[in-house]
Amino acid sequence: MALYAMGDLHLGFQAGKSMDMFGRVWKHHERKIKKYVTQMVKPEDTLVLTGDHSWGRKLPECQEDLAFIETLPGRKILLRGNHDMFWDAKKTQRLNGEFSGRLFFLQNNFAIYEDYALVGTKGFTFEGPFYLDRWGNLTGWDEKKEQQAHKLVRREMNRLRDSFEQAKAAGFLKFIMFLHYPPTNILEKTSPFTEIAEEYGAEAVVYSHCHGERRYGDSIRGTYHGVRYMLVSGDYLEFRPALVLP
Numbered sequence: 001m002a003l004y005a006m007g008d009l010h011l012g013f014q015a016g017k018s019m020d021m022f023g024r025v026w027k028h029h030e031r032k033i034k035k036y037v038t039q040m041v042k043p044e045d046t047l048v049l050t051g052d053h054s055w056g057r058k059l060p061e062c063q064e065d066l067a068f069i070e071t072l073p074g075r076k077i078l079l080r081g082n083h084d085m086f087w088d089a090k091k092t093q094r095l096n097g098e099f100s101g102r103l104f105f106l107q108n109n110f111a112i113y114e115d116y117a118l119v120g121t122k123g124f125t126f127e128g129p130f131y132l133d134r135w136g137n138l139t140g141w142d143e144k145k146e147q148q149a150h151k152l153v154r155r156e157m158n159r160l161r162d163s164f165e166q167a168k169a170a171g172f173l174k175f176i177m178f179l180h181y182p183p184t185n186i187l188e189k190t191s192p193f194t195e196i197a198e199e200y201g202a203e204a205v206v207y208s209h210c211h212g213e214r215r216y217g218d219s220i221r222g223t224y225h226g227v228r229y230m231l232v233s234g235d236y237l238e239f240r241p242a243l244v245l246p
């Protein structure tokens, strides 16, 4: 049994949106997803998909993308990404009813993997605009947007704490924490998300959202304050799911 993760499949079977323009790695990326996930993930394994699943804006526009995810091997757990318009934050329970036994939607709840609780939420991080001088040094940022970001971070922190607390109340002591957004942005060394991971003793924080060479280093990768941070954006992994726990 193994726990895998990958994010940002950005499927567009129905929306008809191609990702080819974003570089070679995205060419026929859905074929790569199918090939590598099928090679690596066994039916008894768990695969957490960390958001940005579909370009469809409403659930009926995502049916083919979600059906594709269903055909992948293993138990599939989905996190909300910023592009997942089909997933209204208040309708997670309804989605879990509708896709019961096929897909699990992780938000304000938790999933179980052996003696671990899998907790998570979309998260949020301020992504600018940042202002640079002509040498590329950071000179400032949009402060109004940064203030708005604090509000979104607080809302996401409540959802995340809810997830942790439910798992704790159910007796879990070991946690793997999933986010769609990176836990910190380029201005931060720590954030409320890194602090909560340390507070609950999460063994790993798994996130995606960062696309392209220039963004892969935006947040923490590797071990920091005893927590393992993993970037699992599909393009970063070249669409080979990352092993979180053997």
Ligand SMILES: [Fe+2]
Pocket: 008, 010, 052, 081, 209, 210, 211
């Ligand atoms: Fe994405």
Ligand SMILES: [Fe+2]
Pocket: 052, 081, 082, 083, 180, 209
């Ligand atoms: Fe994203």
